Amino acid sequence: MVTGKRHAVPVSLCFLFLFIPLGVFSLRTLSPDPCDPANQRDTRTLRSDQLTVLINGYSESRIPILQSIAATYSGCPSVSSVLVLWGNPSTTTRTLTQLAHNLSISSFGNAAISLIRESTSSLNTRFLPRASIETRAVLICDDDVEVDPKSVDFAFRIWRSNPDRLIGLFARSHDVDLQQREWIYTVHPDKYSIVLTKFMMMKTEYLQKYSCGGGEAMDEMRRIVDEMRNCEDILMNFVVADETNAGPVMVGAERVRDWGDARNDEDSGGSDGGKRLNSRVTEAGLSSRRAEHRKRRGNCIREFHRVLGRMPLRYSYGKVVNSVGEQGLCNKGGKLVFCDE
Ligand SMILES: *[C@@H]1O[C@H](CO)[C@@H](O)[C@H](O)[C@H]1NC(C)=O
Numbered sequence: 001m002v003t004g005k006r007h008a009v010p011v012s013l014c015f016l017f018l019f020i021p022l023g024v025f026s027l028r029t030l031s032p033d034p035c036d037p038a039n040q041r042d043t044r045t046l047r048s049d050q051l052t053v054l055i056n057g058y059s060e061s062r063i064p065i066l067q068s069i070a071a072t073y074s075g076c077p078s079v080s081s082v083l084v085l086w087g088n089p090s091t092t093t094r095t096l097t098q099l100a101h102n103l104s105i106s107s108f109g110n111a112a113i114s115l116i117r118e119s120t121s122s123l124n125t126r127f128l129p130r131a132s133i134e135t136r137a138v139l140i141c142d143d144d145v146e147v148d149p150k151s152v153d154f155a156f157r158i159w160r161s162n163p164d165r166l167i168g169l170f171a172r173s174h175d176v177d178l179q180q181r182e183w184i185y186t187v188h189p190d191k192y193s194i195v196l197t198k199f200m201m202m203k204t205e206y207l208q209k210y211s212c213g214g215g216e217a218m219d220e221m222r223r224i225v226d227e228m229r230n231c232e233d234i235l236m237n238f239v240v241a242d243e244t245n246a247g248p249v250m251v252g253a254e255r256v257r258d259w260g261d262a263r264n265d266e267d268s269g270g271s272d273g274g275k276r277l278n279s280r281v282t283e284a285g286l287s288s289r290r291a292e293h294r295k296r297r298g299n300c301i302r303e304f305h306r307v308l309g310r311m312p313l314r315y316s317y318g319k320v321v322n323s324v325g326e327q328g329l330c331n332k333g334g335k336l337v338f339c340d341e
Contacts, residue, residue, distance in 0.1 A: 034128045034129050034130065034211065034212075035129070035208070035211060035212035039131055040129055040131065040208070041131055041133070041134070043136070043204070043205060045134075046133075046134060046135055046136040046204060047080070047134060047135055047136065048135070048136040048137070048160070050078055050079060050080035050135055051078060051079060051080065051135045051136075051137040051138060051139055051156055051159075051201070052079075052080060052081050052082075052083065052133045052134065052135045052137075052138050052139070052204075053070075053073045053074075053079055053081070053082045053083070053138070053139045053141065054083050054085055054126060054138055054139065054140050054141070055069060055070060055073070055082065055083070055084050055085065055141050055142070055143060056085050056087060056126050056140075056141070056142055056143060056197075057084050057085065057086045057087065057088075057143050058086070058087045058088045058121075058143070059088070059143070060088070060091060060095065062143050062144070062259070063095075063099060065143060065144065065146075065259055066084065066143040067099075067102060067103065067106060068146060069141075069143060069145070069146045070082050070084055070103055070106065070107070070113050071106040071107065071110075071113075072146055072147075072148075072149065073111075073139075073141075073152065074106070074107040074110040074111045074112070074113050075110045075111075075149060076111075076149040076152045076153060077149070077153055078152060078153045078156040079110075079111045079139075079152070080111055080134065080135050081111050081112050081113075081114070081132075081134070082107070082111055082112070082113040082114070083113075083114055083116055083130070083132065083133075084099075084103065084113060084114070084115045084116065085116050085118055085125065085126055086099075086115060086116065086117045086118060087118045087120075087121045087122075087123075087125065087126075088121065089118075089120070089121055091117075096115060096117060099115055100114070100115040103115055114132075122225075122226050123225055123226070123229065123230070123232040124210075124211065124222050124225055124226065124232055126140060126197070126232065127140070127206075127207050127210040127211055127232065127236060128207065128211050129204070129207040129208045129211060129212070130207075133204055133207075135204065136163075136203060136204055137156070137159055137160075137163070137201060137202065137203055137204060138201070138202060138203075138204050138207065139152070139155075139156075139199070139200070139201045140197050140200040140201075140202070140236075141197065141198060141199050141200070142197055142198050144198065144258065144259040144260060145169075145170075145198040145199060145256060145257070145258050145259070146256070146257040146258075147169065147199060147253050147255070147256055148253065148254050148255040148256075150254055150322070151169075151251070151252075151253035151254045151255070151256075151322070154251065154322045155167050155169070155199070155201055155251045155253075156201065158249060158251050158320050159201045159202070159203075162249055163203050164203065164240075164243070164244050164246075165202075165240070165244065165246060165247075165248060165249045166195050166200060166201070166202050166236070166237060166240045166248035166249070167195070167200070167201040167202065167248065167249050167251055168195025168196060168198075168199055168200050168201070168248055168249070168250055168251070169195075169198065169199040169250070169251055169252075169253050169256065170195060170196040170198045170199060171192035171194065171195050171196070171248065171250045171316075171319075172185060172186070172187055172192060172193075172194045172195075172196065172297075173185075173186050173187060173188045173191060173192050173193050173194060173315070174186075174193050174194065174301050174311070174313045175188070182298070182302055183298060183301045183302045183305055183311070184294075184298040184301070185234075185294050185297035185298040185300075185301055186294070190317060191315040191316065191317050192247070192248070192250060192315065192316055193237070193241070193247050193248070193313040193314060193315050193316065194233070194234060194237045194248070194313065195233075195237065195248040195250065196233055197232070197233040197236075198258070199253075200233065200236070202236075202240065206236065206239060206240055206243075209239050209240075209243065210222075210235070210236055210239050214239070217307050217308055218239075220307050221235050221238070221303075221304055221307050221308070222235070224300065224303050224304070224307070225300075228296060228299070228300055228303075230296055230297070230300065231296075231297060231300035231304075234297065234300050234301060234304065235300075235304060237313060238304050238308065238312055238313065241312040241313050241314050242308070242310075242312035245312075245314065246314055246316075247313070247314040247315050247316035248316055249316060249319075249320060250316065250318075250319040250320070251319060251320050251321075252319050252320065252321040252322070254322070301313075
């Protein structure tokens with residue numbers, strides 16, 4: 001009798017510890033200055049065997065997709081934790097509490113998923129340094145793309161051998177319009193200089209470079225991101241290229257499910273990346289919305305170039321695919337596809 005009672009208490013305590021921290025603490029908002037060195041981890045203590053995933057969430061109608069994506073990342077061997085950054089200030093606390101609870105259940109047995117309510121809807125907040133990040137690498141992603149775990153692990157292996165580069169699955173380019181004599185945003189069949197935040201892997205230190213470094217020029221460029229409500233991904237590409245004098249590395253994924261980005265109607269690169277895109281965008285019937293999107297992105301490149309006084313973006317060529325024997329790429333009808341398809 002006595003021993004039975006003694007057992008009952010710890011079990012119910014376990015439940016409290018399991019659910020209260022996940023439901024309540026994970027809804028914390030960010031209040032102390034993230035750029036204050038006192039609030040930052042010593043980079044020497046960061047672990048490099050796994051990475052942290054930062055997923056941006058905004059649209060309530062996409063919560064089911066977001067949950068599926070978060071659960072997939074949480075089951076990847078190379079992922080140590082998943083942070084869902086909620087940037088929509090009008091979402092009720094009730095919905096977010098429910099979401100935090102659902103996320104904690106779906107991460108059971110895998111990497112923990114926590115929900116963080118952002119204090120502003122600024123796109124810059126996705127790149128804020130956070131003391132909760134315990135890894136040397138982060139994966140920045142959107143709530144619209146689901147990538148298979150093997151490809152996440154593969155991309156992480158590529159990052160580990162190229163720790164200063166940006167690693168991505170979806171690539172675009174800057175270029176010069178010779179007639180207009182201005183910078184534009186485009187897609188090239190054979191080269192790229194920008195990777196998108198649909199899937200962007202990089203060292204955690206770059207969060208600090210983006211958010212805290214760079215003096216007045218960075219202040220102004222972050223302000224441009226807020227004004228345009230777009231282009232934070234392009235700015236990160238500027239920051240890293242300026243630091244490394246090298247372009248990003250594009251990695252091929254095995255399976256990508258892309259639900260499309262509602263925010264900017266970005267077209268999907270999918271597993272064949274820029275190749276398929278190029279044939280699409282050169283079609284005569286480029287939708288006006290897509291054209292408008294490209295124009296806005298071109299404006300960002302011009303503005304960043306104006307503020308910085310130089311063009312740091314560099315081209316890269318080709319993409320890294322997992323073990324050529326298994327995942328070789330074949331040219332079928334002008335399209336690159338996996339040979340076993
Ligand atoms: C949480 O899960 C429940 C049960 O599956 C579902 O009805 C609800 O819509 C979910 N809510 C959120 C905000 O994720």
